[in-house]
Amino acid sequence: MTEKIQKTLRDSAAMRWGALILLSALTFSTYWFQDFFGGVKDLLLDEYGFTSENFGRIISLTTFANLFGMIMLGGILMDKWGVRIAGLLFGGLSAAGGLVVYLASIGTFGDEPNTVLWSMIVGRMMFGSGLEVVCVVATRTIVKWFKGYELALAMAINMGFGRLGSAMGIAVSPDIASGHFSTAVGFAASLLGIALIMFVVYIFFDVKLDKQNKEAAEEGSEDEEFKIADLLKLLKNSTFIYITLLCVAFYAAVFPFIQYAADLLVNKFGFTSALPEGANIVVNGSPALGNSLVFVGLFLFAIAFSTIPPRLKTNSQAFIARIAIAGLFALYIGSMWDVFSQWLDNGPKTASLIPLGSIIFTPIFGSYVDKNGKAASLMILGSLLLIFAHLSLSVFNNVYLGYMGLLSLGIAFSLVPAAMWPSVAKIVPESRLGSAYSFMFTIQNYGLAAFFWGIGAVLDLVNPNVIKITEGFREKFEGMGLAKEEVVAKIDALKLSGEIPPFDYTIPILILVACGVISIFLSFKLKQADKKYGYGLEKASNN
Numbered sequence: 001m002t003e004k005i006q007k008t009l010r011d012s013a014a015m016r017w018g019a020l021i022l023l024s025a026l027t028f029s030t031y032w033f034q035d036f037f038g039g040v041k042d043l044l045l046d047e048y049g050f051t052s053e054n055f056g057r058i059i060s061l062t063t064f065a066n067l068f069g070m071i072m073l074g075g076i077l078m079d080k081w082g083v084r085i086a087g088l089l090f091g092g093l094s095a096a097g098g099l100v101v102y103l104a105s106i107g108t109f110g111d112e113p114n115t116v117l118w119s120m121i122v123g124r125m126m127f128g129s130g131l132e133v134v135c136v137v138a139t140r141t142i143v144k145w146f147k148g149y150e151l152a153l154a155m156a157i158n159m160g161f162g163r164l165g166s167a168m169g170i171a172v173s174p175d176i177a178s179g180h181f182s183t184a185v186g187f188a189a190s191l192l193g194i195a196l197i198m199f200v201v202y203i204f205f206d207v208k209l210d211k212q213n214k215e216a217a218e219e220g221s222e223d224e225e226f227k228i229a230d231l232l233k234l235l236k237n238s239t240f241i242y243i244t245l246l247c248v249a250f251y252a253a254v255f256p257f258i259q260y261a262a263d264l265l266v267n268k269f270g271f272t273s274a275l276p277e278g279a280n281i282v283v284n285g286s287p288a289l290g291n292s293l294v295f296v297g298l299f300l301f302a303i304a305f306s307t308i309p310p311r312l313k314t315n316s317q318a319f320i321a322r323i324a325i326a327g328l329f330a331l332y333i334g335s336m337w338d339v340f341s342q343w344l345d346n347g348p349k350t351a352s353l354i355p356l357g358s359i360i361f362t363p364i365f366g367s368y369v370d371k372n373g374k375a376a377s378l379m380i381l382g383s384l385l386l387i388f389a390h391l392s393l394s395v396f397n398n399v400y401l402g403y404m405g406l407l408s409l410g411i412a413f414s415l416v417p418a419a420m421w422p423s424v425a426k427i428v429p430e431s432r433l434g435s436a437y438s439f440m441f442t443i444q445n446y447g448l449a450a451f452f453w454g455i456g457a458v459l460d461l462v463n464p465n466v467i468k469i470t471e472g473f474r475e476k477f478e479g480m481g482l483a484k485e486e487v488v489a490k491i492d493a494l495k496l497s498g499e500i501p502p503f504d505y506t507i508p509i510l511i512l513v514a515c516g517v518i519s520i521f522l523s524f525k526l527k528q529a530d531k532k533y534g535y536g537l538e539k540a541s542n543n
């Protein structure tokens, strides 16, 4: 008997990748809006008379609602109403939040610093309440289009768009602002608006795909409907709990570390904190534009490397293509080596290589997972690299080992996400994926909040001497009537001369080693569960 195979939009590679690009605009713009404040912090402080505490308040309150169930609410609504309504609702909330921040920045709600501050916080909170749900919408929708195809690669490229958004947001915003904070906000908010329009375009394809899926389902199996009781089933699934805990332990050891990495390199290995002249790639007189073009270039190489060779007919053609792309990449990096080599003893620049590296490596590992599977084993390997990274940056005092550690961390930061996120779709039925990803993100947010705060708290706790000496000097300089910036500059100079001793990061980073050990344990449990229940974590994506 010949079986009639119903083709749907997702069976066309062009349609799948087109859908991914339309969706990834949301990822790119939300990561940009989340992080660009860091690039224009000085401008924000100068223009509105804010303090660093005000800045910290704006940033930390952005995702406040997520700690109180906003992501879960979004995920449940998504599983009940589908990705279209959830995407419009929460993407719209993010864009509306962006607009409120913009209106606040041009003084629409009043010019008083406190009014501007609180109206910006309200806007950022609206944005943040949509942000993570938008991330779940994108992830869930990628599963819908790519399951059985290049799922891991698609998720990895989507993450790459996010990292690119963060990096470019920080790098280009000072140029875009050209002295006016509101201009940078207007631009970032417009990106959110454009991404929402692209999502509306995506909806037409989604409607068509759903229609085709329904027709196919009528001929075959029945569509499963989401029920709240399904959530409880999810929590009883021990494999899902392992992967959720892995997500918390792993990301807690990476995202917060990245924030402290520059300071660690300066304090532990004596890296510089200011960049020397000529240590930037300048395009049209703009280092920010130059840096951004480098990020885009790296991302394009990674996409070419991970998509072109697997599509070629023979292994030898694929091999030649890989060598050719890697060669071009080496030439590209080599042509800018004069600049890059100056980055390697600068704390902030070296620290920025970790997320930058993940723009390159995540798509490459995603493509590997699709072709060869081995996701659980790669999570074990990634956790091992994480342990090595944090050990080499804490207990040892060798700068070369430190570089190796950073490189390992960059690889782990690409390896584990590339293997972990697509694995969830193999563990959890598709009808519960929205709730599953939302649950993971919610727990992950608690872990991140604890570690962002915890590393700083432990650092202060184990370095009472440094705090005491620094405070002594601060009081002395303030007593002399020096301006805030002058006090900061004098303290920096005393740190450089060694009169103020460096912070000892050993204990805070050793705590992150413990996260790595927990990650390895959980990755082994995942591998065991995979053997027992046959989720297919070690199998290629189209199996």
Ligand SMILES: NCCCC[C@H](NC(=O)[C@@H](N)CC(=O)O)C(=O)O
Binding pocket: 132, 135, 139, 155, 158, 159, 162, 417, 421, 441, 444
């Ligand atoms: N397709 C998986 C997307 C998750 C990517 C992941 N982002 C997160 O985990 C966010 N919840 C956390 C955040 O962005 O702060 C990532 O690796 O960026």
